[in-house]
Amino acid sequence: MSPDELLAEIQATFPKIEMPSRRELRFHSDGCSQCAYLSEYLDERRNQHVDGAMIRYMHQEMCCLSSKGWAWALPHYLPFCLTPEAEYNQMETEFLIYNLGPSEEHRDEQRIRLSALTRPQIRCLALFLDWLGMHPKWSEYCPEDIERALQFVRECDT
Numbered sequence: 001m002s003p004d005e006l007l008a009e010i011q012a013t014f015p016k017i018e019m020p021s022r023r024e025l026r027f028h029s030d031g032c033s034q035c036a037y038l039s040e041y042l043d044e045r046r047n048q049h050v051d052g053a054m055i056r057y058m059h060q061e062m063c064c065l066s067s068k069g070w071a072w073a074l075p076h077y078l079p080f081c082l083t084p085e086a087e088y089n090q091m092e093t094e095f096l097i098y099n100l101g102p103s104e105e106h107r108d109e110q111r112i113r114l115s116a117l118t119r120p121q122i123r124c125l126a127l128f129l130d131w132l133g134m135h136p137k138w139s140e141y142c143p144e145d146i147e148r149a150l151q152f153v154r155e156c157d158t
C-alpha cells in the first residue's frame with residue numbers, strides 16, 4: 001500500500017470530529033495533573049488547526065486522553081505520521097506505536113481508550129501498523145513493537 005493509498009483510507013475512515021469538552025478529554029479522575037494540563041492545552045486550541053506542535057505536545061501524554069479524546073485526535077494524528085515532518089521527528093510515530101502496543105498491565109486501559117473507535121477504524125489502525133511494518137525505516141527500527149501493536153489492535157477487533 002502506498003502512502004497516498006493509506007492516507008486516503010485514513011481520511012475515509014477517520015473523519016474529523018469536534019473536540020470533546022475539556023472534561024470529556026480526560027482519561028483519569030480529577031487527581032491527575034497531566035490530564036488537567038493536556039485537556040487545558042487542547043481546550044485552549046479548540047478552534048485551531050491541529051498542527052505538528054499540537055501532536056508533539058500530545059504524543060507523550062496520550063495515556064491521559066479519554067476514548068473520546070482518542071477518537072478526536074487520531075483523524076489528525078494518523079495523517080501527520082505520513083508527513084515529512086513526522087518522518088524527520090520520528091518520536092510522534094514512535095510513541096503512537098508504543099501506545100498501540102501496551103505492556104500486559106496497561107492493555108485493559110488502552111482497550112478503553114480505543115473503545116470509541118468503530119470497527120473500520122480499528123481495522124484502519126491495523127492497516128497503518130501493517131504499513132509501518134513494511135516501511136524501510138520503521139521495519140528496521142522497531143519491528144517487535146510494531147508487531148505487538150498489530151496483535152493488540154487485531155485483538156480489539158473482536
Ligand SMILES: [Zn+2]
Pocket residue numbers: 027028032033034035036063064065
Ligand atoms: Zn491522566
